[in-house]
Amino acid sequence: MDEPPIPVIRLGDTGEVAAALPHLLGFRPAESLVLVSLRGPGGSRVGLTVRADLPPPYAAASLARTLATKVVTDDPAAVLLAVVSEAPDVGALPVPPADDGSLEAWPELPHRDVVHEVVLALDARDVPVREALLVRGGRWWDYDCPYPCCAPGAGTPVPDGDSPLAAAAVAGGAVLAADRAALAARIVAPDGPAAAAMADACLSAGRAHAQRLRARGIAAVAAEGDAAVAGAAAACRPGPDTAGTRLPDAQVAAVLWALTVPAVRDRALALALGDDAAAAEVLWTECTRRAPVPLDGAPATLLAVSAWLRGDGAMANVALERAISADPDAHLPQLLAEGLDNCLPPADLRALITRTVAACW
Structure with missing residues (x-):
């Protein structure tokens, strides 16, 4: 690409x-x-x-x-x-x-x-x-x-x-954004009834995810996860058909659980490299904002990559802080944070992601 x-x-x-x-x-x-x-x-x-x-x-x-x-x-x-x-x-x-x-x-x-x-x-x-x-x-x-x-x-x-x-x-x-705090506010989790509804959707999706893993195995669940991510990204593409629409809690929850499969998360990196890059960033922003901890870690990491490739290092830093807060032991966001801190150029990150995605297929 x-x-x-x-x-x-x-x-x-x-x-x-x-x-x-x-x-x-x-x-x-x-x-x-x-x-x-x-x-x-x-x-x-x-x-x-x-x-x-x-x-x-x-x-x-x-x-x-x-x-x-x-x-x-x-x-x-x-x-x-x-x-x-x-x-x-x-x-x-x-x-x-x-x-x-x-x-x-x-x-x-x-x-x-x-x-x-x-x-x-x-x-x-x-x-x-x-x-x-x-x-x-x-x-x-x-x-x-x-x-x-x-x-x-x-x-x-x-x-x-x-x-x-x-x-x-x-x-x-x-x-x-008005300031750096306003960048962070874009992915602040909602509270009240909206947060409770999202938590319920994630609990339900998590039970279904576990049942599919037991019944069908990781390869089949990963394939379904790829399809869930692709469908949600398509629903986030800019255009009159998607303007003003909000992804249902159940669809966001399905994506969040799909991203807990490392191969699905790594293949999702490819969305930031192609024609759906803008849609992917919208999806990762929405998933990060609405996800309960620790399910917010994977979409926050993907959001950081999307922002970084776009040249928005400030938003990438904010997203990586969210990812590391969700799971301080997660390896990928730590590596990305180190690369961003050392000013790894977006072109080099793009090449690294291309190699990573190629190894996932």
Whole structure:
């Protein structure tokens, strides 16, 4: 199966990148340090984006080295650094005495110590920092700009409207969340009567699953599970026939129990590689959200793969946290979390999944 085309987005002006940061991350960052890999001729193409919470001063050097290690996996020609923070200007820089002998001072942009540590960490890897930005209150500053537009009290407005970077993210299937907590909220389990009804459906489906295993064996049950997954994915395909429809609890429960068979789960990975990739992500999202623990582990793992292949590392991380919480000893989500933490490119993950699926048939 061919990898879907990835839009080639060229770096425009600095304000455009500042405006596109939420789309590059999948959510609106707050109090964050963001590194954007710049690739291609002259470092004009936006590549891997990594983010972390802004650290306390004592941890700045360690975090800078960690993020530098991650972003250089993309083999960047240069890196754009962005600090997203609502912190006010801090400190004061003394200047030569005025005519009357007094010292004048002016405020300084916040988090310059973090910027300095990132520049050092990337310089140690022979990767230059193209620009270092502060994004705050709908405006942006260049830490290295000496002109009045970047004075602490000034700044340049972040452009309104959709940039090519934002448009490409939306075309790739990204849905912008207000913050990282909003990403997690997409797969929060319901409570009340809905949760009770889903639990009852899972108990009933579990009894039927166990009976089929005893009566027919694992191979027959796996084949039925493959069919259940395929049917549910088809019901989630975008289009007028499925718009606004909700999978019945019994159908979700059947998929959840089917995914407890490792071969079914591994073959289900193939859905993220083909024409039903969007439908699969809808299915895994719905199954993860509605599944009781520990049945949520397998669909959360599959959701992480779908999001990762789409380039949405933030959603992949949220889904893997859910999968590991469901079963801390599960091997596959731990491996995926390690790969994501080490910035394994989606293309490499795609190749790995292709080999895994081929071994399941």
